[in-house]
Amino acid sequence: MNAIIDYFSTLESKPLHRLAFLAFPIFILWLVESIKPLKEMRYRKSKSRHAIINFGFTICHLIIHAALAVFLVMLCDWCQLSGFGIVHWLHFNSAWTIIFGVLAMDFFGGWLVHFVEHKTPLFWRAHIVHHTDTNIDVTSGLRHHPIEAFIRWLFFMIGILITGIPIYVVLIAQTLMSMFTMFTHANINLPYQLDRWLSYIFVSPNMHKVHHHYKQPFTDSNYGTAFSIWDRLLGTYLYLSPNDIVYGLDNYYKMEDDEDVKKLLKSPFKNYTK
Known part of the structure; x- marks a missing residue:
């Protein structure tokens, strides 16, 4: 436990390690979806060009995230020094702090912000960039308008303030969520029963793909990032x-x-109505 805490406590200062957590799953899932795809994609020009466009948005998102990360660290430090937040008020030990913190970050920085983006016109216009992708594969997972980085940062800040978790828990949660984001968007064909059973606790690829169906109410369902419990408990789970x-x-x-x-970059400044 101490080794995990020590490692993730300093992960923010190890950009190559953080990059590896992003690049390695993309590489593996890219290979898997090329061998056994869920759907045969019809890319505009090629899978590589599609990836380049998505990676462009990803790089912008990561640069903004890195710039804003200092505020996450400052807020976490303040919570530890002042004893502010649920984990301090209830005197959680390290193990319970990690479990509770990861679940809370997945709720605030995964389900809740996603739900709000779909229900708030201004936020939705930024989130459109993610949903306009007509070929969902592993590179689609981190395709977000730069403005979305600020929106998601805000919800992480809210989650940290309420829970009072330390920075190592935030980084564990962000690492887990980024891996699940790539996994659930990957164009991979898992055995039906495996995907189904997985979806009772975690967000599975088939479960999340429903969220990318072009018609409502399916577009407005299955908001979860890592854990499917939020959609099941809050009535936003649908199957297709x-x-x-x-x-x-x-x-x-x-x-x-x-x-x-x-056109995608201009999407927040246009009035799209569902």
Whole structure:
């Protein structure tokens, strides 16, 4: 336990380690989805060009995240010094702090912010970039408008303030969530029963793909990042067979614009109505 705490306590100062947590799963899942894909994709030009566009958004998101991370650290430090937050008030030990903190961050920084983005017109217009992808694969997971980095940072700050968790728990949660984000977007064909049983606790690939179906109410369902319990408890879980899923958005957004970077960057400044 102490080794885990020590490692993640300093992970923010190890950019190559953080990059490895991102790059290695992408590489492995890229290979798996190339061997046994869930769907045959129809890329505009090629899978590589599609990946380059998505990675461009990812890099912007990561740069902003790195710049804002100092505020997460400062808030965590303040909570530890002042004894503010649930983990301090209830006197959790290290193990319970990690368990509770990871679940809480997955709720605030995963489910809740995602739910709010879908229900708030201004936030939704930024989130559109993620949903316009008509070819969902491992590179789609971190395809977000730069403005979304600020929105998600805000919800992480709220979660930290309420829970009072230390920075190592935040980094454990963020690492787990980023891995699940890539896993659930990957175009991989898991055995049906394995995916089904997995989805009772965690967000599985087939479960999350429902969220990318172009029609409501499916677009407004399955908001979870790592744990499926939030969708099941809060009534936002829906099932749709992978064979019936069509990626993209409904007719108010042109699907052929899914790789037009200029239009995607302008999406928060246009009035899209579901």
